[in-house]
Amino acid sequence: MMENEAKKILLVEDDPNFGIILKDYLTINNFEVTHAKNGMEGFEKFKRNDFDLCILDVMMPYKDGFTLAKEIRDKNASVPIIFLTAKSLKEDVLKGYAIGADDYLNKPFDSEVLLMKIKAILQRKTPENSVDTKQFEFRIGEFFLNSKLRHLSYMQDDPVKLSPKENDLLRLLALHLNDLMTRELALTKIWRDDNYFTSRSMDVYIAKLRKYLKRDENVEILNIHGEGFRLVVKN
Amino acid sequence: MMENEAKKILLVEDDPNFGIILKDYLTINNFEVTHAKNGMEGFEKFKRNDFDLCILDVMMPYKDGFTLAKEIRDKNASVPIIFLTAKSLKEDVLKGYAIGADDYLNKPFDSEVLLMKIKAILQRKTPENSVDTKQFEFRIGEFFLNSKLRHLSYMQDDPVKLSPKENDLLRLLALHLNDLMTRELALTKIWRDDNYFTSRSMDVYIAKLRKYLKRDENVEILNIHGEGFRLVVKN
DNA sequence: AAGAAGGTTTAACCTATTGTTAACAGCCGC
DNA sequence: GCGGCTGTTAACAATAGGTTAAACCTTCTT
Numbered sequence: 001m002m003e004n005e006a007k008k009i010l011l012v013e014d015d016p017n018f019g020i021i022l023k024d025y026l027t028i029n030n031f032e033v034t035h036a037k038n039g040m041e042g043f044e045k046f047k048r049n050d051f052d053l054c055i056l057d058v059m060m061p062y063k064d065g066f067t068l069a070k071e072i073r074d075k076n077a078s079v080p081i082i083f084l085t086a087k088s089l090k091e092d093v094l095k096g097y098a099i100g101a102d103d104y105l106n107k108p109f110d111s112e113v114l115l116m117k118i119k120a121i122l123q124r125k126t127p128e129n130s131v132d133t134k135q136f137e138f139r140i141g142e143f144f145l146n147s148k149l150r151h152l153s154y155m156q157d158d159p160v161k162l163s164p165k166e167n168d169l170l171r172l173l174a175l176h177l178n179d180l181m182t183r184e185l186a187l188t189k190i191w192r193d194d195n196y197f198t199s200r201s202m203d204v205y206i207a208k209l210r211k212y213l214k215r216d217e218n219v220e221i222l223n224i225h226g227e228g229f230r231l232v233v234k235n
Numbered sequence: 236m237m238e239n240e241a242k243k244i245l246l247v248e249d250d251p252n253f254g255i256i257l258k259d260y261l262t263i264n265n266f267e268v269t270h271a272k273n274g275m276e277g278f279e280k281f282k283r284n285d286f287d288l289c290i291l292d293v294m295m296p297y298k299d300g301f302t303l304a305k306e307i308r309d310k311n312a313s314v315p316i317i318f319l320t321a322k323s324l325k326e327d328v329l330k331g332y333a334i335g336a337d338d339y340l341n342k343p344f345d346s347e348v349l350l351m352k353i354k355a356i357l358q359r360k361t362p363e364n365s366v367d368t369k370q371f372e373f374r375i376g377e378f379f380l381n382s383k384l385r386h387l388s389y390m391q392d393d394p395v396k397l398s399p400k401e402n403d404l405l406r407l408l409a410l411h412l413n414d415l416m417t418r419e420l421a422l423t424k425i426w427r428d429d430n431y432f433t434s435r436s437m438d439v440y441i442a443k444l445r446k447y448l449k450r451d452e453n454v455e456i457l458n459i460h461g462e463g464f465r466l467v468v469k470n
Numbered sequence: 471a472a473g474a475a476g477g478t479t480t481a482a483c484c485t486a487t488t489g490t491t492a493a494c495a496g497c498c499g500c
Numbered sequence: 501g502c503g504g505c506t507g508t509t510a511a512c513a514a515t516a517g518g519t520t521a522a523a524c525c526t527t528c529t530t
Contacts, residue, residue: 164460204507210508458517490512
């Protein structure tokens with residue numbers, strides 16, 4: 001099965017029973033849910049993560065859903081927000097939308113309906129209207145790396161196709177061009193685990209990259225014993 | 236603030252009184268509203284214009300809102316759709332979302348709430364959504380794609396008729412010509428769901444498109460393992 | 471109402487790509 | 501020279517993609 005990354009949802013709901021049930025339901029449906037019990041905690045968690053969607057209860061102690069939503073909007077103008085509420089005052093609904101809500105559900109609601117709404121909202125948000133500051137293109141001596149297409153080209157030759165790991169690793173080296181890229185950084189960023197086996201796996205990839213880069217003798221990957229690697233371009 | 240062009244809304248509602256009131260209300264709020272009195276008329280009008288949003292009553296004579304929505308979806312996979320309905324059967328709501336609704340309102344509803352929902356939906360839709368440009372004609376090597384008519388022609392040959400999905404997929408590839416079109420994008424935009432089966436279905440459509448495109452050896456669809464596809468024109 | 475036709479999804483089978491691990495060899499620094 | 505790094509290759513397992521055909525579902529016809 002193709003493993004697409006699960007979308008991350010921040011759920012802020014003070015009722016512990018309801019919160020846990022909803023969290024479980026969404027988890028079963030393949031979302032990665034972070035549950036906060038009040039507005040304060042919700043905002044802390046929001047700041048520490050990149051969420052694809054926020055579900056906020058309106059009535060909560062310490063900090064209500066509207067206030068939280070405003071703080072979230074200040075940090076991030078585009079993350080979708082869904083409000084949940086027991087009362088259904090028109091003024092509240094309008095206030096919610098004015099803050100920039102994407103939807104508004106009155107309790108009790110059907111969980112399947114919520115699921116559909118979540119999907120509908122996530123669909124309208126295309127992956128590329130998020131301003132991606134990611135850098136995809138690098139010049140490395142006479143090489144040119146396009147890490148979006150995973151292509152490494154040398155002068156006029158046909159580009160070589162890189163595997164995802166080859167590509168990630170070379171990109172990380174390029175980001176630290178002529179400088180040290182520590183083992184630890186590569187392992188935590190790319191392999192998401194730092195142990196003997198991932199470390200050996202990384203060495204295998206360094207070997208593969210060296211093979212690709214042999215064509216330009218001014219480019220090489222140097223090892224710094226016990227520290228990491230250094231992609232250098234001579235001259 | 237710059238005066239943006241009024242957004243065009245297709246309103247399909249068989250109750251004449253309610254329809255006119257709603258149309259006026261939306262017009263006052265700076266939308267350009269086309270009112271159709273039944274599903275038949277709604278579809279005719281849809282075909283003749285580019286709408287930014289559709290508001291469909293579910294229960295209508297001749298052609299109900301769901302059927303109309305499906306026809307609209309076949310023509311245009313991404314235009315937002317809001318359903319209005321008097322009854323609120325859960326099955327109907329889910330059916331609506333399954334077709335690709337963006338929202339679902341039960342009558343009676345507050346017109347201000349509808350207005351806010353419309354704004355929330357359009358806001359998500361418009362931000363420089365480069366991918367969703369309203370472009371329907373493409374030159375792909377020696378091919379010419381008219382994605383309104385769903386015609387793919389090669390030189391002077393008779394055009395091949397494409398099915399809705401074939402057409403949407405080729406159009407999306409063409410919008411990203413020579414660049415990566417991610418699986419995720421195609422699945423969320425065209426299939427409106429991203430899972431194992433829709434992913435395999437997409438592969439089947441890629442095979443179909445490759446068959447059509449074989450006539451021009453300079454045109455091909457390349458795979459980027461784990462990421463998506465790339466429609467390239469050589470030279 | 472039955473059947474044909476067209477479109478889409480699912481299943482099945484096969485190939486290609488990718489990542490990990492083992493094995494063995496050489497290297498570093500003390 | 502010794503023990504822990506690093507370099508390299510090859511085998512293997514797991515996953516993704518290519519293709520065809522059958523199943524399924526609507527819609528259109530008769």
